[in-house]
Amino acid sequence: MNLFNKRPPNKDLVEIGGGGILDRRRFLLSGASFVTVMAASPILSATEAKAKPSYPNHMKIPGAPSSNYGLPSQYETAVKRTNESFYKSGIFTGAHTPLDRLNGTITPSGLHFSIHHNGIPDINPAAHEFLIHGFVNKPMKWSIETLLNYPIVSRIQFLECSGNSAANAVSSDPVDASCTSIHGQVSCSEWAGIPLKYLLDEVGVNPKGKWAMCEGADAGNHVRNVPLEKLYDDAIIALYQNGERIRPDQGYPMRLFVPGYEGNMNVKWLHRMEITDQPSQSKDEQSLYAEFTSDKKLNQFTFFMEVKSIITKPSGTQQLPDKGLYEIAGLAWSGRGRIEKVEVSADSGKTWVAAHLEGPVMSKSFTRFTIPWRWNGQGTILMSRATDEFGNVQPSRDEWKSRYEDFTFNHYNAINAWLVNPDGGVKNVYV
Amino acid sequence: MNLFNKRPPNKDLVEIGGGGILDRRRFLLSGASFVTVMAASPILSATEAKAKPSYPNHMKIPGAPSSNYGLPSQYETAVKRTNESFYKSGIFTGAHTPLDRLNGTITPSGLHFSIHHNGIPDINPAAHEFLIHGFVNKPMKWSIETLLNYPIVSRIQFLECSGNSAANAVSSDPVDASCTSIHGQVSCSEWAGIPLKYLLDEVGVNPKGKWAMCEGADAGNHVRNVPLEKLYDDAIIALYQNGERIRPDQGYPMRLFVPGYEGNMNVKWLHRMEITDQPSQSKDEQSLYAEFTSDKKLNQFTFFMEVKSIITKPSGTQQLPDKGLYEIAGLAWSGRGRIEKVEVSADSGKTWVAAHLEGPVMSKSFTRFTIPWRWNGQGTILMSRATDEFGNVQPSRDEWKSRYEDFTFNHYNAINAWLVNPDGGVKNVYV
Numbered sequence: 001m002n003l004f005n006k007r008p009p010n011k012d013l014v015e016i017g018g019g020g021i022l023d024r025r026r027f028l029l030s031g032a033s034f035v036t037v038m039a040a041s042p043i044l045s046a047t048e049a050k051a052k053p054s055y056p057n058h059m060k061i062p063g064a065p066s067s068n069y070g071l072p073s074q075y076e077t078a079v080k081r082t083n084e085s086f087y088k089s090g091i092f093t094g095a096h097t098p099l100d101r102l103n104g105t106i107t108p109s110g111l112h113f114s115i116h117h118n119g120i121p122d123i124n125p126a127a128h129e130f131l132i133h134g135f136v137n138k139p140m141k142w143s144i145e146t147l148l149n150y151p152i153v154s155r156i157q158f159l160e161c162s163g164n165s166a167a168n169a170v171s172s173d174p175v176d177a178s179c180t181s182i183h184g185q186v187s188c189s190e191w192a193g194i195p196l197k198y199l200l201d202e203v204g205v206n207p208k209g210k211w212a213m214c215e216g217a218d219a220g221n222h223v224r225n226v227p228l229e230k231l232y233d234d235a236i237i238a239l240y241q242n243g244e245r246i247r248p249d250q251g252y253p254m255r256l257f258v259p260g261y262e263g264n265m266n267v268k269w270l271h272r273m274e275i276t277d278q279p280s281q282s283k284d285e286q287s288l289y290a291e292f293t294s295d296k297k298l299n300q301f302t303f304f305m306e307v308k309s310i311i312t313k314p315s316g317t318q319q320l321p322d323k324g325l326y327e328i329a330g331l332a333w334s335g336r337g338r339i340e341k342v343e344v345s346a347d348s349g350k351t352w353v354a355a356h357l358e359g360p361v362m363s364k365s366f367t368r369f370t371i372p373w374r375w376n377g378q379g380t381i382l383m384s385r386a387t388d389e390f391g392n393v394q395p396s397r398d399e400w401k402s403r404y405e406d407f408t409f410n411h412y413n414a415i416n417a418w419l420v421n422p423d424g425g426v427k428n429v430y431v
Numbered sequence: 432m433n434l435f436n437k438r439p440p441n442k443d444l445v446e447i448g449g450g451g452i453l454d455r456r457r458f459l460l461s462g463a464s465f466v467t468v469m470a471a472s473p474i475l476s477a478t479e480a481k482a483k484p485s486y487p488n489h490m491k492i493p494g495a496p497s498s499n500y501g502l503p504s505q506y507e508t509a510v511k512r513t514n515e516s517f518y519k520s521g522i523f524t525g526a527h528t529p530l531d532r533l534n535g536t537i538t539p540s541g542l543h544f545s546i547h548h549n550g551i552p553d554i555n556p557a558a559h560e561f562l563i564h565g566f567v568n569k570p571m572k573w574s575i576e577t578l579l580n581y582p583i584v585s586r587i588q589f590l591e592c593s594g595n596s597a598a599n600a601v602s603s604d605p606v607d608a609s610c611t612s613i614h615g616q617v618s619c620s621e622w623a624g625i626p627l628k629y630l631l632d633e634v635g636v637n638p639k640g641k642w643a644m645c646e647g648a649d650a651g652n653h654v655r656n657v658p659l660e661k662l663y664d665d666a667i668i669a670l671y672q673n674g675e676r677i678r679p680d681q682g683y684p685m686r687l688f689v690p691g692y693e694g695n696m697n698v699k700w701l702h703r704m705e706i707t708d709q710p711s712q713s714k715d716e717q718s719l720y721a722e723f724t725s726d727k728k729l730n731q732f733t734f735f736m737e738v739k740s741i742i743t744k745p746s747g748t749q750q751l752p753d754k755g756l757y758e759i760a761g762l763a764w765s766g767r768g769r770i771e772k773v774e775v776s777a778d779s780g781k782t783w784v785a786a787h788l789e790g791p792v793m794s795k796s797f798t799r800f801t802i803p804w805r806w807n808g809q810g811t812i813l814m815s816r817a818t819d820e821f822g823n824v825q826p827s828r829d830e831w832k833s834r835y836e837d838f839t840f841n842h843y844n845a846i847n848a849w850l851v852n853p854d855g856g857v858k859n860v861y862v
Contacts, residue, residue, distance in 0.1 A: 058650065105621065139480040152760070192534040243542070360791055
């Protein structure tokens with residue numbers, strides 16, 4: 001029994017969608033409680049209310065001193081990135097953001113997802129140089145010290161691996177895994193750095209120049225080609241993430257940041273940019289990051305991470321303690337721009353209701369959505385469907401699959417579904 | 432010589448303020464370089480341009496694996512909080528945010544400032560309870576597990592110690608210290624938590640209730656009184672900071688967050704809130720956190736941190752390598768709302784020019800401002816003056832001092848000034 005159910009029915013609680021979706025405004029005014037059966041009743045008896053407050057030992061004995069660099073509580077060690085090896089190489093690894101344990105929209109830098117094709121290089125910034133050459137009037141090479149003198153802009157934006165949610169794209173039976181495991185290759189940070197256009201203006205791009213071949217200084221020799229148009233638009237040389245210098249696993253001492261483009265195009269440990277008239281056919285353009293479409297064609301140079309959303313709470317492998325009141329919460333984003341709306345269904349897709357978007361809603365950034373939900377204890381399916389400012393809507397899984405050859409795993413942005421079983425267990429499913 | 436000075440004069444560079452303040456829009460279109468004399472010329476000779484790119488060892492040998500929780504580069508250990516002991520007790524300590532080493536607006540949680548009156552308690556969240564009692568219909572006590580089920584809202588907001596910049600308030604001669612040392616008791620994070628109004632609605636506040644006595648579970652027994660009106664307005668029980676659960680030095684497992692109010696009212700390790708009809712005269716209301724005004728009166732219950740700005744670059748103890756082009760950058764904030772404008776002077780206050788505000792400009796949040804500047808190598812004074820959306824403007828130091836008894840150190844928000852010496856050294860001064 002939920003505490004709420006012990007109270008007289010609250011007339012303000014109004015269902016506006018099937019499966020128990022509630023009107024948020026009236027809900028928040030209702031004084032309804034989110035206290036669940038798992039906790040002892042929080043309402044104090046007359047005796048309890050008169051008792052003196054308790055003063056634990058940590059209120060009697062001085063605590064620890066300040067540190068130079070703070071860390072999470074020792075009680076939060078379970079909130080960590082999960083590391084997965086691809087190809088059983090042990091070197092090509094991915095660290096996933098624990099989306100189901102976080103809140104708000106900023107991903108702490110220590111929990112930002114990362115993928116490395118050949119491990120994380122340890123780069124001394126004093127020895128790192130950045131070269132722009134090729135079809136330019138004046139090739140230039142900058143030190144990090146010099147770059148730190150340039151004008152810096154900042155914005156809060158997401159970054160998503162092109163292969164995020166690949167398990168749902170390729171597995172014929174839905175994997176029974178967590179939101180972190182399936183969808184944790186996406187994160188959001190405040191990125192600060194130098195607009196590429198300033199540097200391109202300095203070298204003077206030759207009219208023939210249309211692309212930039214961007215090379216990272218890692219042992220994976222990662223190379224991606226970015227259209228110059230994007231570099232002149234909103235790309236930056238990212239030097240700072242969430243206030244401080246970017247971390248080694250994010251490309252220290254510098255990375256390319258191309259907002260809304262697939263993660264690996266945001267080349268980490270960037271050390272060279274060659275301006276070319278056409279894109280180079282680097283290994284990374286031909287293997288991992290191109291998609292076979294259903295008409296047997298190879299789709300190269302697919303840039304944008306399209307509109308997408310994930311319900312993070314409740315989500316896969318979580319357990320609802322009992323029927324009662326919950327807040328459904330999740331994240332939505334689009335590589336094209338701002339999120340316009342997120343609709344949620346609690347009745348397996350029969351009805352959809354617009355969720356609350358927690359502001360500020362920023363372009364190419366995480367937007368958190370929430371909606372109150374009264375679970376009646378019966379099995380149902382929860383889904384979310386995001387629409388961006390250009391009217392792009394998440395497709396169904398079938399619709400998405402119909403576009404590609406069966407083994408294709410990049411750019412998966414279909415509507416995700418969580419089955420809530422009568423026992424409260426939550427599972428990844430396809431609808 | 433600055434590289435820029437080796438080029439033909441750029442007609443687009445237009446001074447719009449004394450002391451070399453430049454028009455930003457025209458500046459950014461000019462292709463001007465921020466390369467300073469400290470770096471070798473970044474323009475490559477014909478021979479250099481033809482040389483093969485170099486491939487350092489870290490491009491040949493696999494790098495490190497992913498970690499569960501990432502940390503900054505080993506080359507960034509100098510970017511840390513500086514710890515200062517007050518009263519020589521060793522327990523009443525303050526850790527300052529290195530504002531002059533960061534960029535953007537988010538403060539990484541590991542570098543958030545913190546002040547502790549008796550150290551940082553180590554609290555097991557499973558044993559922590561939060562009590563609301565006093566003038567309420569139904570006293571209640573919540574576990575952390577229960578609170579984590581409530582609806583969560585998030586916002587990016589600053590937090591500033593009431594005593595930030597105290598050195599400039601009380602020292603008759605300006606201290607020769609860094610921006611971090613003088614002004615580093617202010618930070619900005621995404622805070623997520625439960626609106627207090629939901630909990631107050633649940634306990635049912637008695638009409639007599641006007642204040643809340645808020646007690647932290649630390650050995651300093653920190654107690655501040657907050658008007659209920661503020662708690663119903665925009666206060667939250669903060670459970671998350673920058674995405675993850677708040678850190679021990681920020682009040683783990685929960686703190687009060689009262690946007691725009693002085694830092695210590697955002698009671699950390701919050702465990703008890705007693706609803707009262709008038710504020711209690713706790714030790715913290717009578718000693719540290721009340722101000723004597725110039726008419727010999729004791730000013731208690733002063734809440735708001737007023738409009739303020741700091742130029743972080745260049746700033747105290749930094750060294751400009753040579754005359755030439757620089758970007759002046761800094762942070763502005765107001766406990767009342769949004770920043771409307773920040774004016775910068777590079778000629779000791781004779782002329783003031785509106786700086787660029789890097790968006791999004793959010794209420795009660797850090798706003799970063801920038802403006803390009805051509806330093807001619809002569810001694811001058813740099814200042815910034817912020818105005819908030821309600822027309823509040825930073826006072827001069829003399830004006831601020833005239834309001835208080837000489838020893839008062841809280842709520843210092845006067846215009847700050849950095850002297851640039853002909854040798855490029857930057858010093859804290861009064862004007």
